[in-house]
Amino acid sequence: MTAHGILPDHELESLFRDGIVSAERPPAEGQIQPASIDLRLGSKAYRLRASFLPGSARSVTARLDADLVMHTVDLTAGAVLETGCVYLVPLQESLNLPVGLSAAMNPKSSTGRIDVFTRVITDNGVAFDQAPDGYRGPLYAEVSPRTFSILAREGDRLSQVRFRRGVHQPVRDLTVSVDLQGFDDGIVGYRARRHSGLVDLARIGEHKRERYWEPLNAPDGQLVLDPGEFYILASQEAVSIGLNEAAEMAPIATEIGEFRAHYAGFFDPGFGVSETGGSGSRAVLEVRGRDVPFILEHGQPIARLVYEPMRAPPSRAYGAVASNYQAQGLKLSKFFSA
Incomplete structure (x- = not known):
């Protein structure tokens, strides 16, 4: 195992046990991937007037005033998130990162392929899709369908997070x-x-x-x-x-x-x-x-x-687990018929 690099699945599992990643519910089946963790939508979405970053001295909730939030959408039984609209969804997972461990987020492949623009926001955030080492706090997904409206529910997974020890070192x-x-x-x-x-x-x-x-x-x-x-x-x-x-x-x-x-x-x-x-x-x-x-x-x-x-090879590589896009050619998102 190397000192630096991306954490594999068996180390990701330990993040939950050690409280570095906490969640409202235990990890769901398939949520831990070979080198990432899927992030689950919470029970509500805020329809926003515009996207935003909270800035270095404010929490996300401090920005959610009546001037920014147009209305709240209940996701527990499913709700339509419409094209051209910006929503903010508190995620079920939160982070308690020690020094030396940072996180980076990205839309899941199936999300990007249906043209849903998704990025993650943190408290005191000055950039999207990043949680610096030492970050302690909640995570929020900004969700903006661009072409297709989507029917989303609590627990759906649109984004994923990777964890990195040390600095970003492309090889x-x-x-x-x-x-x-x-x-x-x-x-x-x-x-x-x-x-x-x-x-x-x-x-x-x-x-x-x-x-x-x-x-x-x-x-x-x-x-x-x-x-x-x-x-x-x-x-x-x-x-x-x-x-x-x-x-x-x-x-x-x-x-x-x-x-x-x-x-x-x-x-x-x-x-x-x-x-x-x-x-x-x-x-x-x-x-x-x-x-x-x-x-x-x-x-x-x-x-x-x-x-x-990677810090170490994963216990189960992509393709050895349920993988929608292994051996793909020109392939649409998993939501569409072949």
Whole structure:
């Protein structure tokens, strides 16, 4: 075991026992992943007028005044979170981090692939999706559906958290490019249909794909990204994450400015590894066009995977547990029919 790096599943389990992670309920089945913990929604959501950060000297609750909160939504029996709206949901988990242990959050893959913009806020926070070492306090999820309204319930998991001992120490990175030559029947990607029905987060694989997504072809190896539209594409390269490493996807060049290339970025150890059934796994890319139409070409670099060490290999690698996206090609979120 190394002194620094990402905590594996068996160490994550000890965080609950040691009170470093506390929750209203015991961990649910499958909540602890090979290198992360899923975060569960609490019983209510605040409909906000706008997103915010509390700043270095204030708690989140100190900002939730009548000027910011429009109304409260009860999630215990399920409620619709609508597109174009910003919600703040207290999470069931809270943190009591010792010095030297920090946390980073990210949307789950299934969340990013339905175009739900999600990030985590802490008390005294000056940045999203970060809890510095020594942080003690609650966690809140900001949730903003962009294309599909969602039916969410208490206990649903939209975000995940990784824990790191020591400083962030990337060991290598891998640039990935977009595949526009096609997969099944020449399809190179999908564009989300606007004004579709809502996505019920409890109905895995039950939403008809054709009602929510338009398949795309690129016979000349080019695809025009329309401003404001949301796309699912895939990398040209097969990706693998060894058992002693974890990775996170980052944009290849933020200065391009004409599209955002990912929403959910954590890749667990074992992803794409042949021993756990992942041979040929691609990275699925969640892409949103921005200010002007932009031509994307086959093989164009679009994102990069940043690798960093695990403190130890996980007890169960990605693919050895229930994994929705092992050996994936161009794959939509688990909520849609194949």
